[in-house]
Amino acid sequence: MKSQGLIVAGACALMIAGCTNNPYTGEEQAGKSATYGGIGALAGAAIGAATSSSDDRAKGALIGAAVGGAAGGGYGYYVDKQEQRLRQELTGTGVQVIRNGDTLQLVMPGNITFASGSSDIASSFYPTLNSLVKVFKEFDQNGINIVGHTDSTGSQELNMRLSRERATSVASYLSGQGVSGARISSAGVGPSQPIASNDTEAGRAQNRRVEITLRQL
Template sequence: MKTLKPLGIVTCMTLVSACTTNPYTGEQQASKAATYGAAAALGCGLIGAIDSGKHARNAALGCGAIGAGVGAYMDVQESRLRAELQGTGVQVAREGDNIRLIMPGNITFETDSYNLKSSFYPVLNSVGTVLAKYHDTTIRVSGHTDNTGSRAYNQTLSERRAASVADYLATTQVARDRMLVEGRAFDQPIADNSTTAGRAANRRVELYILPKTS
């Protein structure tokens, strides 16, 4: 017992230390990976202190890995996406463990069309490469419009634009069954629809990259 209790404590301290650094980018950051890893490591250290058996040690190691895994897995995807999409006009936002890609309409589609611009293909190829590699996520593809025209027209247009993006991503080895496609018409503006610039910002497709829950 006395020789095995320190193992649990050392394991806990090691995991906390590792989790303060992004294991993929090497950046020092207070990411969710660090938070979850620290919490998991504390719990695992207690397991090791209470039960010194082989099963407890294995459980402790597994607990720490799981705690750090979700945040770190999303961290590295975010880093890759930012590198791939720099200068393309696509915005990358991190929201907790989720990643949000905002694709403005002016670089994705012609006006009143749901046919992708050929100039946008390389951008989607880059997105697809990352999504295909990190496949333990689900993807919500949402189409958005400004408030010009009827609701019925904008609903259909937003759905078709989202579907066009999803269909193209499927050609880059991103499984179609990972993607939920939806149209939001003009219900979720991110800018003022009373201005030209605002309407242009609202015409967009967004990708939400979400860690799998099971």
């Protein structure tokens, strides 16, 4: 058992020392993802050693460390860099950038995206969309899921249609500017997912929004 522990520890040390370049960006890996990669390597090495025969335990630990380290650090570092670029590009635009693990969410309130009751993109919102296009082209390793939301004013049918059309408008603009359509999906959910009370104008304004969620392909 002691030798197994030394094998696993040695495998992890080799993995952590050797993994200096990120597979998604080609840059030297640092920050939070380095920790994630080290944890992944540790877990992978332990599993690799435990599931291998006695003769192949060292080899199993090394393979497990490689797989675990790449999974734990690679995409996490990619998201670190993408989040940094999005925050830089979207400062002062009114768009919120929310990080949840390795998922990024962009919340675009209705007052800066569309006129009331319309699915035509507001002219003042095009510069913000162009900033998104620039980042989405630079970071092209994740899917782009666009969802339109409305408040509860008006009929369900109207709100569902409006939310779908608004999400489609954003998706069409992104693809028209060269973002791969294979990465993009769009949907409308009407008033079914409020983030504030529909009993006040301030709450309804928050519920009228478009959200873009970025996840690993």
